[in-house]
Amino acid sequence: MATTPSPRLTSLSHGGGCGCKIAPGVLSDILRSSGAAGFVPPQLLVGIETSDDAAVYRLNDEQALVATTDFFMPIVDDPYEFGRIAATNALSDVYAMGGTPIMALALVAMPVNQLPLEVIGAIVRGGQDVCRAAGIPIAGGHTIDSVEPIYGLVAMGLVHPDRVRRNADARPGDVLVLGKPLGVGVYSAALKKEQLGDAHYREMIANTTRLNTPGPLLAALPGVHAITDVTGFGLAGHALEMARGAGVTVHIDWARVPLLPGVEQLAAQGFVTGASGRNWAGYGAGVVLAPGLPATAQNLVTDPQTSGGLLVACTSDTVQQVLDTFAQEGFAHAAVVGRVEAGPAQLHVG
Known part of the structure; x- marks a missing residue:
């Protein structure tokens, strides 16, 4: 039967x-x-x-x-x-x-x-x-x-x-490092419509099943002030929580943010989750998007990450140690993505 x-x-x-x-x-x-x-x-x-x-x-x-x-x-x-x-x-x-x-x-x-x-x-x-x-x-x-x-x-x-590292302890002058590329939400939207290629699916699995083991190693570095992981509220949402918790202005340099392969093209084709729009509706008033950003930037900076990367705020002279720690744990795409400045609790993406 x-x-x-x-x-x-x-x-x-x-x-x-x-x-x-x-x-x-x-x-x-x-x-x-x-x-x-x-x-x-x-x-x-x-x-x-x-x-x-x-x-x-x-x-x-x-x-x-x-x-x-x-x-x-x-x-x-x-x-x-x-x-x-x-x-x-x-x-x-x-x-x-x-x-x-x-x-x-x-x-x-x-x-x-x-x-x-x-x-x-x-x-x-x-x-x-x-x-x-x-x-x-x-x-x-x-x-x-x-x-x-x-x-x-x-x-x-x-x-x-x-060695507890809260998301609210970033300091003016800190540099921001992101451990994993963005785009899991876009991949998931394409997958649900059976439009995600095999290579991109493998990237998705590899990204979402990589344990964030650098965390305790990073917390042991005196120059690391704050750590959070980027998940459902997207990079913008979790960076804004960091800004509000510490009472600082966080700047994200969009050109330096690592993205999963093909994500920009998929987003441009409309493969965006509903959560991305809900995220923007929930906290967009606290985010300043610079003129001239790619049309997909808002959807990608709010893209919900499942099992996303660590976002680390550290002193400028600790950046190389942070990047080396990520590299030794297998995080090849870790990158400097922004900075922290004194100012109102806002996020600027430019």
């Missing part, structure tokens, strides 16, 4: 990867109306106040716990690669705080009547393999039957309290 083919994973979800994030303006309204700050113990070194990548809780003079969670719907149809991407993305927030992961818990929500068990198993196995590569166990988790497929992790790590 013939078996019913498994549906495309991306066909089961209304969005994919970090493009599923609630729009930044809506999220701000939710947090503001909920009074989300609540009780803040003195041991909580980083909470929700600066929209940072993870919470950090001081355990003692030598150790602080980094805790975060991240999960989303499929960005690719291959179940194993979906699991790998989701797990890599979740662990990134630990690395972005300067931490080293120690353990994870799996979050699994699947339409069990629509997906074969072997497909669900492949998703989970992809996450396990990424955690194995990071040197940590998946020590538990939670599963539910869901209308849409969702996978991710609760990720925990350790960091010395003095």
Whole structure:
């Protein structure tokens, strides 16, 4: 008897990867109306106040716990690669705080009547393999039957309290370095319409499954002041969070921003996610785009990145050490992309 083919994973979800994030303006309204700050113990070194990548809780003079969670719907149809991407993305927030992961818990929500068990198993196995590569166990988790497929992790790590790197500690005079090229959202939009070539698909998988292991090495450099990872709010959104947190003006030199191959052409053809527009609607008032930028620049600077690169603010005499650290960890496209200046909390792209 013939078996019913498994549906495309991306066909089961209304969005994919970090493009599923609630729009930044809506999220701000939710947090503001909920009074989300609540009780803040003195041991909580980083909470929700600066929209940072993870919470950090001081355990003692030598150790602080980094805790975060991240999960989303499929960005690719291959179940194993979906699991790998989701797990890599979740662990990134630990690395972005300067931490080293120690353990994870799996979050699994699947339409069990629509997906074969072997497909669900492949998703989970992809996450396990990424955690194995990071040197940590998946020590538990939670599963539910869901209308849409969702996978991710609760990720925990350790960091010395003095090496915590928030997104809000950039200083005037700092230089900005980006660890990975942009364009994952554009690739995902093309993939969903079956218009992404094999070479570009391989680039997408390689980019989104590369663990942001430079994080703790960068945090150990005294000249590194701030680190964040670029995910669903795009480069503009996360750079603007850095600007607002530190009360500075951030400048992005668009000509120096690394892009995945073919991304500009795909964006020009209309392969742009809905999240890009929602991002601009949410924070565009805080962004100044210089005249003469390419027509695709707004869509690309707001392009939601899934498992994107680290954005690092460091002193000018630390830049080469930062680039060398990225290079030794296999990040060939890391590049200087901007600077930090005294001024109003804005982002300038030019």
